[in-house]
Amino acid sequence: MEAVMTVAGPAQNLSQHGRRHDKYERLVAAAQSLPKLKVAVAHPCDEASLGAVIEATELGLIDPILVGPPIKIKAAAEKLGKDISQMRIAEASHSHASAEEAVNLVRSGQAEALMKGSLHTDELMGAVVRREGGLRTARRISHCFVMDVPGHETPLIITDAAVNIAPTLEDKVHIVQNAIDLARAMRVDPVRVAILSAMETVNPKVPSTIEAAALCKMADRGQITGGIVDGPLALDNAIDLGAAKIKKIQSPVAGQANVLVVPDLEAGNMLAKSLTFLADADAAGIVLGARVPIILTSRADSTVTRLASCAVASLVADAQRRQLTVQEV
CATH class of the missing domain: 3.40.718.10 (Isopropylmalate Dehydrogenase)
Structure with a gap:
């Protein structure tokens, strides 16, 4: 079988419209066996983007740094009825600043992946690809x-x-x-x-x-x-x-x-x-x-899709870690 193999520890049953997502469940299960992925989440200021971050955290997939205006992030959490007091928030005044700060967190080694929140893709990718201070390879x-x-x-x-x-x-x-x-x-x-x-x-x-x-x-x-x-x-x-x-x-x-x-x-x-x-x-x-995997989701994406994106990024980051280890040896 060519899909990723199921690992020990059951993944949460992911369902949408009454059907199981067996392929995504296997990806999530595989990612759950790895260290939590340290993710800088750029501007998670609405319920959809923040909700996916919270669920991925609860599933043990990621260890997020929420980058953006604290007031807006906390307001989104309140609408969800979720406690984010244990999550780190890196302050940024607006969406462009959030993208730049998220990239800086990667460059400084504090994060090993990026995740798009409630900002435009162009804003995030603009910070990623800029020649000075970006994440080009x-x-x-x-x-x-x-x-x-x-x-x-x-x-x-x-x-x-x-x-x-x-x-x-x-x-x-x-x-x-x-x-x-x-x-x-x-x-x-x-x-x-x-x-x-x-x-x-x-x-x-x-x-x-x-x-x-x-x-x-x-x-x-x-x-x-x-x-x-x-x-x-x-x-x-x-x-x-x-x-x-x-x-x-x-x-x-x-x-x-x-x-x-x-x-x-x-x-x-x-x-x-x-x-x-x-x-x-x-x-x-x-x-x-780029230097790290970038979780790029759409505002219309379902929670199951966002979770699968996190799982895929975790597997990519793990492969990069193992490659670095081999090179160092």
């Missing part, structure tokens, strides 16, 4: 949805549907590598990456098929590591074995991909939202490629 920053799709056995990682609008081939190398590293942190083995296009043959008139072929050859030559990469593949023959057999595609990825790399943000956004609104899927969100 040599990697291109990219976004991954970890999708819990009913009827699909394993979580589906879709990238990039939120950050890179029209990524170049060079950008896609980073996007693919970030996604592979995420899947490995989630204990997916093997990682099967499908580079999506509208067709499964290389067509000079369709640029995404050319880029897909180039990415596969780069993986063959060790420029992308840690996963099995194939493409171009159409969506049907990437995730459905029957469709792959009909097209007579011989591939270790076709029909069983667990990472889907889309041609551009428009395609990714439409794919993710189609699964969400037509297939009742949930989409946990995380940004990778």
Whole structure:
């Protein structure tokens, strides 16, 4: 089985609209076995964002630092009927200041992840990517949805549907590598990456098929590591074995991909939202490629999705810790 394995200690039964979220439950259970993730939460000044932080704390997933105006944060807690007196609050006067202070907490080593509260994504990411005092690395920053799709056995990682609008081939190398590293942190083995296009043959008139072929050859030559990469593949023959057999595609990825790399943000956004609104899927969100994982949720996200995003970030941070330990040895 390619999903993350259940660990000792039951996860809370996460349910929405009467269905279980087994894939997300396994992620939460795995994260509960790890040290609590120290998270700087930027501007959690409404009930939705603060409520998710409180629930993730109660589940033992995170140890939060709430960054923002204390009066607004405490007012949101009062509306929820929750006691946050034991949580640390780092004062910041407004949302831009909250984003900057949250980034500073990471840079000073007081936090090992960021979480978006009730501020605009652009405000948080602006503080992350600024050249002086930000959290840039040599990697291109990219976004991954970890999708819990009913009827699909394993979580589906879709990238990039939120950050890179029209990524170049060079950008896609980073996007693919970030996604592979995420899947490995989630204990997916093997990682099967499908580079999506509208067709499964290389067509000079369709640029995404050319880029897909180039990415596969780069993986063959060790420029992308840690996963099995194939493409171009159409969506049907990437995730459905029957469709792959009909097209007579011989591939270790076709029909069983667990990472889907889309041609551009428009395609990714439409794919993710189609699964969400037509297939009742949930989409946990995380940004990778910065110094630390960034929990990037939407104000419309359910609590279960926010919890899954926290769990995924915890697994990523743990993988980063283990990698640092290996490098030090």
